[in-house]
């Protein structure tokens with residue numbers, strides 16, 4: 013064993029020389045968990061995932077996923093325009109490119125029971141819940157009709173009714189808060205789980221690992237979801253992370269990991285089936301890495317000079333989640349015209365949401381004094 017460092021000039025601690033008798037009494041090295049069986053648990057979910065990667069969806073289910081992803085895309089495109097017009101203040105982080113993650117995972121949740129928490133790139137997660145785009149757009153534009161009465165804006169959306177606990181601007185903070193939500197599920201014994209989303213950048217935060225430790229120790233019902241969109245602001249994962257295979261990051265805490273293609277909504281949904289079952293059966297947390305890509309800059313004020321246009325174009329052309337599902341739907345017998353109709357309907361709904369937001373009043377000044385303190389818990 014290496015000698016403990018003692019500051020220069022300080023008294024050396026007294027060490028009794030070790031005798032053979034001590035050695036005889038010393039407990040044998042006791043490796044309690046890492047048996048073959050224990051290690052198998054760590055890899056079993058990935059193995060199950062590899063055995064069946066894609067969810068066997070009906071055509072109606074696929075159409076539903078398609079509509080939800082398209083709604084997020086069109087909504088975000090419109091939000092980008094409204095930001096350009098000065099109608100959205102503060103920050104605005106778009107989710108374009110990552111749609112399959114929120115749609116695939118949230119479609120497997122038990123509505124009204126499970127809780128969700130994420131970072132500031134949160135519009136897509138709210139839309140994936142089926143929350144009215146009007147109230148989300150009204151929130152983005154800071155209007156009274158918004159889901160947080162216009163006081164949260166883009167980054168701090170909340171809906172306790174849907175068990176959606178934000179919308180957080182402090183990178184990684186939602187992971188520890190998610191641990192708390194999971195503890196509440198366990199304490200109440202309600203059978204629910206918490207889905208805690210965070211980014212590849214957030215995955216380097218210390219509090220993430222403190223949460224991993226407690227969550228695994230207490231077998232909390234939580235699914236940690238790393239949305240690896242390859243960048244944290246302007247920094248590529250390979251420049252910031254010693255281990256870029258993020259699904260391995262729970263291994264030291266005996267949290268099984270899953271490596272998932274986050275650009276394929278059917279793969280995401282199938283992986284969710286496996287992960288959620290494991291958690292619901294009381295086995296403790298799962299760590300899912302969802303490999304995805306954001307097409308736009310980190311936020312609306314990012315010119316994205318740290319990557320080439322060709323890189324973005326390549327993902328758009330070959331891995332786009334919406335185009336991918338469109339192909340599957342066409343193979344399943346849907347026609348181009350039917351899919352165009354869906355797009356038309358969604359564009360109309362998004363325009364309606366934008367008009368509603370623009371024409372809604374701003375919050376009353378008296379709102380400055382509400383929702384400041386929680387009176388009772």
Ligand SMILES: Cc1ncc(C[n+]2csc(CCOP(=O)(O)OP(=O)(O)O)c2C)c(N)n1
Nearest residue numbers: 133181182183211212213214241243244245
């Ligand atoms: C504690 C903390 N540190 C730094 C920041 C500044 N910041 C905001 S977003 C971000 C990058 C996070 O990247 P990632 O976790 O990959 O999420 P993404 O934006 O890609 O969704 C940083 C460093 C912050 N908001 N909070």
Ligand SMILES: [Mg+2]
Nearest residue numbers: 211212243244
């Ligand atoms: Mg990122």
